[in-house]
Amino acid sequence: MPGCYIGLMSGTSMDAVDAVLAETRGDDFIVRAARSVALPEPVALALRRLATPGGAFTAEGDALDELGRLDREVAELFAGAAIGLLAAAGVDAGEVRAIGSHGQTLRHRPRAARPFTLQVGDPNVIAAATGIAVVADFRRRDVALGGQGAPLVPAFHAAVFAAPLEYRAVLNLGGIANLTLLPPGGPVTGFDTGPGNTLMDAWARRHLGRPYDAGGAWAASGRTDTPLLQQLLAHPYLALAPPKSTGPEEFSLAWLEGVLSRVGALEPAAVQATLCEFTARTVVTALGDHPPARLVACGGGAHNRALLDCIAALLPGTRVETSSAHDIDPDYVEATAFAWLAARTLAGLPGNLPAVTGARREAVLGAVWPA
Ligand SMILES: Nc1ncnc2c1ncn2[C@@H]1O[C@H](COP(=O)(O)OP(=O)(O)OP(=O)(O)O)[C@@H](O)[C@H]1O
Numbered sequence: 283m284p285g286c287y288i289g290l291m292s293g294t295s296m297d298a299v300d301a302v303l304a305e306t307r308g309d310d311f312i313v314r315a316a317r318s319v320a321l322p323e324p325v326a327l328a329l330r331r332l333a334t335p336g337g338a339f340t341a342e343g344d345a346l347d348e349l350g351r352l353d354r355e356v357a358e359l360f361a362g363a364a365i366g367l368l369a370a371a372g373v374d375a376g377e378v379r380a381i382g383s384h385g386q387t388l389r390h391r392p393r394a395a396r397p398f399t400l401q402v403g404d405p406n407v408i409a410a411a412t413g414i415a416v417v418a419d420f421r422r423r424d425v426a427l428g429g430q431g432a433p434l435v436p437a438f439h440a441a442v443f444a445a446p447l448e449y450r451a452v453l454n455l456g457g458i459a460n461l462t463l464l465p466p467g468g469p470v471t472g473f474d475t476g477p478g479n480t481l482m483d484a485w486a487r488r489h490l491g492r493p494y495d496a497g498g499a500w501a502a503s504g505r506t507d508t509p510l511l512q513q514l515l516a517h518p519y520l521a522l523a524p525p526k527s528t529g530p531e532e533f534s535l536a537w538l539e540g541v542l543s544r545v546g547a548l549e550p551a552a553v554q555a556t557l558c559e560f561t562a563r564t565v566v567t568a569l570g571d572h573p574p575a576r577l578v579a580c581g582g583g584a585h586n587r588a589l590l591d592c593i594a595a596l597l598p599g600t601r602v603e604t605s606s607a608h609d610i611d612p613d614y615v616e617a618t619a620f621a622w623l624a625a626r627t628l629a630g631l632p633g634n635l636p637a638v639t640g641a642r643r644e645a646v647l648g649a650v651w652p653a
Pocket residue numbers: 291292293294295296297298454455456457458479483493494495496497498580581582583585586587613616
């Protein structure tokens with residue numbers, strides 16, 4: 283369906299709302315403008331607190347009050363990001379067919395007895411504030427069909443990065459890392475490999491007082507601790523066969539602390555170095571015995587030099603690069619995917635890949651909140 287679409291994404295890192303304005307031109311999906319709006323620190327703190335299992339509430343209300351308040355506040359931030367993007371691009375809201383809004387995930391339990399995934403960022407508020415139709419709630423139809431509801435980006439990765447004669451894989455390094463495997467001729471598969479930045483971010487927040495380890499410099503300054511690495515690699519998620527997806531619920535600071543208490547005292551930089559190596563190994567192991575010729579990294583973790591170097595060292599036969607090599611800013615691949623998914627939904631086309639999510643069938647994802 284021709285026209286302009288906006289994609290809005292805030293991932294489990296809870297760092298920023300990424301907003302992309304993209305346009306369909308024939309089979310191409312061209313990014314016209316993009317911007318990132320940092321989540322205000324109090325909002326990120328409140329989201330992280332609510333998203334942490336067993337989190338305690340001492341403020342004005344309980345978890346339901348907090349959920350309702352944040353559903354609204356996240357939506358206001360998402361709407362603001364879309365409005366700011368249009369203003370910067372000089373594009374009128376009337377030119378945009380729809381906003382694809384992922385929302386902010388607070389809990390993801392695809393393997394619970396009653397599986398669910400929970401995102402906030404009320405689409406009603408976004409539609410009312412922008413005057414643009416909103417497509418949202420992308421994941422729950424797939425979960426209703428027995429799928430993981432994640433990852434949803436592989437179909438877009440295939441549309442953009444697949445090559446007819448080369449085996450490629452796309453690695454999104456968000457809070458959680460996910461791989462899309464693109465063998466020539468298909469089939470497209472993909473799954474969450476485990477942590478992306480979430481553990482390294484949490485450790486940097488605690489010991490550096492910073493939101494992340496810029497460039498992975500701190501990790502690069504430490505030495506990997508082999509006993510800790512072995513313990514981390516014993517996480518049961520890593521042994522599961524796909525389809526599978528995970529979240530910071532499973533790869534949490536609480537889990538890391540439990541492992542550290544068994545290993546004994548270590549320098550914080552050695553822990554960071556080990557977390558970096560751990561993340562790299564989970565990705566490389568997930569690629570199996572026949573790694574791709576090319577690994578295209580995207581997401582904020584693509585800026586983590588230490589992590590990419592570590593992955594490249596473990597994959598001597600693979601060219602490791604970022605999506606910049608394909609003229610796509612690594613910071614905006616996922617937001618662009620949600621603009622693309624919104625266009626699919628409006629066109630009545632499926633967005634999920636059952637081979638990826640494990641859903642019983644393809645489905646048109648999400649719902650439409652009219653302008
Ligand atoms: N210069 C940098 N050096 C190292 N890491 C960086 C840098 N810039 C960003 N990052 C990492 O990227 C993270 C944000 O990445 P991103 O927005 O892709 O993740 P996300 O919000 O979890 O997204 P998603 O879940 O959609 O993949 C930051 O939390 C940080 O860990």
